[in-house]
Amino acid sequence: MTTSIKQLPDTEQVLSGNGACGGCPATMALRIVGKALGPNAIMLLTPSCSVASMGMTPKLGYNWPGINITFATAGSSASGITHALEIMKEKGRLEGELPTVFSWVGDGGTYDIGFQALSAAAERNDNIIHFCYNNEAYSNTGVQRSGATPRGSFTTTTPTGKRQPKKNMALLMLEHNIPYVATATVAYPGDLYDKVVKAKNIPGMKYIEILAPCYLGWQFDMSDTVQMSRAAVRSGAWLLWEAENGKITFNNPTSLIINGKKAAEPVDEYVKKQGRFNRLLKGADSAERIAEIQGDIDREIAFMRERAKITI
Numbered sequence: 001m002t003t004s005i006k007q008l009p010d011t012e013q014v015l016s017g018n019g020a021c022g023g024c025p026a027t028m029a030l031r032i033v034g035k036a037l038g039p040n041a042i043m044l045l046t047p048s049c050s051v052a053s054m055g056m057t058p059k060l061g062y063n064w065p066g067i068n069i070t071f072a073t074a075g076s077s078a079s080g081i082t083h084a085l086e087i088m089k090e091k092g093r094l095e096g097e098l099p100t101v102f103s104w105v106g107d108g109g110t111y112d113i114g115f116q117a118l119s120a121a122a123e124r125n126d127n128i129i130h131f132c133y134n135n136e137a138y139s140n141t142g143v144q145r146s147g148a149t150p151r152g153s154f155t156t157t158t159p160t161g162k163r164q165p166k167k168n169m170a171l172l173m174l175e176h177n178i179p180y181v182a183t184a185t186v187a188y189p190g191d192l193y194d195k196v197v198k199a200k201n202i203p204g205m206k207y208i209e210i211l212a213p214c215y216l217g218w219q220f221d222m223s224d225t226v227q228m229s230r231a232a233v234r235s236g237a238w239l240l241w242e243a244e245n246g247k248i249t250f251n252n253p254t255s256l257i258i259n260g261k262k263a264a265e266p267v268d269e270y271v272k273k274q275g276r277f278n279r280l281l282k283g284a285d286s287a288e289r290i291a292e293i294q295g296d297i298d299r300e301i302a303f304m305r306e307r308a309k310i311t312i
């Protein structure tokens with residue numbers, strides 16, 4: 001049974017007065033993650049909105065020891081810290097439960113610039129949690145395209161809409177044979193909370209990716225963040241799943257779509273809610289380009305349905 005929002009602990013690791021935009025999905029997600037991880041954790045951040053939001057020492061917006069590292073190094077830095085802690089414990093220089101070492105990284109720092117170090121940490125099965133909060137662009141520097149930007153989306157580096165589909169990063173991480181991979185989004189806080197609690201208790205490498213609809217990059221009213229997150233799942237543009245030791249399970253409502261019990265909502269409704277697709281919608285070839293986006297989603301659903309049948 002999924003934890004309900006009312007059952008989430010009252011403890012807060014994300015403090016009031018931080019510098020995030022109102023309605024920031026990355027910060028909402030981090031708040032839920034904080035409730036699941038508790039205070040005994042060490043946070044690593046690469047350049048991103050979440051770094052800009054945390055403010056400046058000595059009054060940080062996040063209640064963990066935090067380290068700002070370079071863009072490419074989330075995987076290697078987190079590995080170094082977790083190994084150092086293990087050695088200190090072995091030598092009797094640390095007592096009690098070791099802190100959870102986690103990286104909190106955007107899609108730019110995960111899909112693109114940090115991919116090599118992350119892949120290496122996964123291959124070594126180092127004991128860390130890598131969170132990718134995915135707002136589908138480089139938001140902090142004014143919204144440039146990333147490997148997570150979906151086809152058709154406007155960014156400052158794709159002024160006529162991106163021409164390629166996004167990559168399936170969570171599946172790429174699963175193919176590293178790591179013990180736990182999950183996807184989540186802010187409209188389903190209990191689902192996210194349960195996945196983080198589970199990941200915290202599994203030794204080895206864990207990867208959790210959270211879709212974070214950013215009003216600035218996606219161009220919608222900031223009060224609609226949660227609705228946009230829900231619309232992404234209902235249209236099948238974002239699939240909720242987790243894999244423990246390689247076995248994929250879909251979570252509601254994605255499981256209903258995958259099992260054919262409920263149809264995914266047509267993607268044009270989802271696309272029309274977002275200004276980042278405006279130019280595509282106004283073009284003479286808009287029907288064709290929406291069909292391409294729908295094709296990407298249908299292909300992904302069909303592929304994941306088949307991939308989940310492989311359990312060895």
Ligand SMILES: Cc1ncc(C[n+]2csc(CCOP(=O)(O)OP(=O)(O)O)c2C)c(N)n1
Nearest residue numbers: 047048049071106107108109137138139140
């Ligand atoms: C090596 C390097 N290249 C570029 C930058 C500039 N930069 C800072 S934040 C950022 C965007 C990060 O995008 P993402 O990881 O998706 O996080 P978001 O801003 O969306 O939260 C960029 C390009 C940098 N700090 N270091």
Ligand code: SF4
Nearest residue numbers: 021024049139214216
């Ligand atoms: S630009 Fe988007 S991701 Fe960045 S702080 Fe604002 S709402 Fe959050």
Ligand SMILES: [Mg+2]
Nearest residue numbers: 106107137139
């Ligand atoms: Mg981003």
